[in-house]
Amino acid sequence: MSDKNHVFTIGLTGGIGSGKSAVANQFRALGIDVIDADQAARQAVEVGSDTLKAIADHFSEEALLEDGSLNRAYLRKLVFDHPQHRQWLESLLHPIIRDLIDQALQRVNGPYAILESPLLLETDQHLRVDRVLVVDVPEAVQIERATIRDGSNESQILAIMKSQLTREQRLSRADDILDNSGPPGDLTDAVAQLHKQYLKLAGEQR
Numbered sequence: 235m236s237d238k239n240h241v242f243t244i245g246l247t248g249g250i251g252s253g254k255s256a257v258a259n260q261f262r263a264l265g266i267d268v269i270d271a272d273q274a275a276r277q278a279v280e281v282g283s284d285t286l287k288a289i290a291d292h293f294s295e296e297a298l299l300e301d302g303s304l305n306r307a308y309l310r311k312l313v314f315d316h317p318q319h320r321q322w323l324e325s326l327l328h329p330i331i332r333d334l335i336d337q338a339l340q341r342v343n344g345p346y347a348i349l350e351s352p353l354l355l356e357t358d359q360h361l362r363v364d365r366v367l368v369v370d371v372p373e374a375v376q377i378e379r380a381t382i383r384d385g386s387n388e389s390q391i392l393a394i395m396k397s398q399l400t401r402e403q404r405l406s407r408a409d410d411i412l413d414n415s416g417p418p419g420d421l422t423d424a425v426a427q428l429h430k431q432y433l434k435l436a437g438e439q440r
């Protein structure tokens with residue numbers, strides 16, 4: 235990125251259940267601002283928003299819960315079983331998510347920022363970042379951890395994985411790779427090393 239006003243930004247990505255949030259929390263603990271694309275996706279569909287109304291109009295009232303919020307379980311099943319529904323939802327949400335990310339990046343004060351996103355490389359979000367950090371685990375570990383965390387069945391996790399890049403595609407685009415196949419404690423030293431490297435790179439950019 236050549237824009238002089240922009241904060242040095244690391245794109246943190248990985249497949250579902252790889253450990254992006256766990257890694258992001260370690261950077262937060264070091265005082266680094268993390269912008270979370272999944273969080274932006276939630277902000278985009280706030281109760282009462284036009285976007286949420288467009289979703290209910292397009293799918294059905296079933297897309298809303300009684301309190302007027304998004305029926306995430308319903309939509310999750312629908313969009314990952316039917317690529318055309320996912321494409322419709324993405325074409326509505328991704329431009330909004332991109333704008334929310336841009337606004338959040340402008341508010342960053344620290345030496346560098348982290349953009350945590352499952353779809354960093356699948357969308358144009360990667361154009362916002364200076365460097366790509368991939369959290370990597372074998373696919374079997376992804377499935378196991380995501381299934382336990384979400385209480386989902388394996389077939390739903392597999393459907394989500396199919397709509398993301400493959401492990402090989404993602405790794406081929408990484409500048410840095412964090413192996414998260416060990417216990418959570420193993421991440422601490424590796425994150426501290428990366429933090430040192432990123433502080434140096436951010437300093438050189440200024």
Ligand SMILES: CC(C)(COP(=O)(O)OP(=O)(O)OC[C@H]1O[C@@H](n2cnc3c(N)ncnc32)[C@H](O)[C@@H]1O)[C@@H](O)C(=O)NCCC(=O)NCCS
Pocket residue numbers: 249250251271272275305306307309310313320323324327331351352353394397398
């Ligand atoms: C379908 C929705 C409502 C399901 O909500 P739910 O609470 O069950 O899941 P959540 O949003 O927490 O996402 C969980 C994980 O699913 C995967 N995922 C979500 N959306 C997508 C997508 N469009 N393509 C591939 N994987 C996705 C990611 O690994 C993500 O971390 C939600 O994921 C959504 O609105 N997706 C479309 C917006 C989007 O693309 N978000 C990703 C960030 S850019």
Ligand SMILES: Nc1ncnc2c1ncn2[C@@H]1O[C@H](COP(=O)(O)OP(=O)(O)OP(=O)(O)O)[C@@H](O)[C@H]1O
Pocket residue numbers: 248249250251252253254255256257272352379380383414415416417418419
């Ligand atoms: N090293 C680890 N050992 C064991 N469990 C882990 C480890 N890292 C993360 N987990 C657990 O695995 C699950 C997935 O991790 P996390 O939520 O960080 O993944 P994610 O990449 O952010 O997923 P998503 O794309 O769905 O948002 C969580 O329940 C988390 O507590």
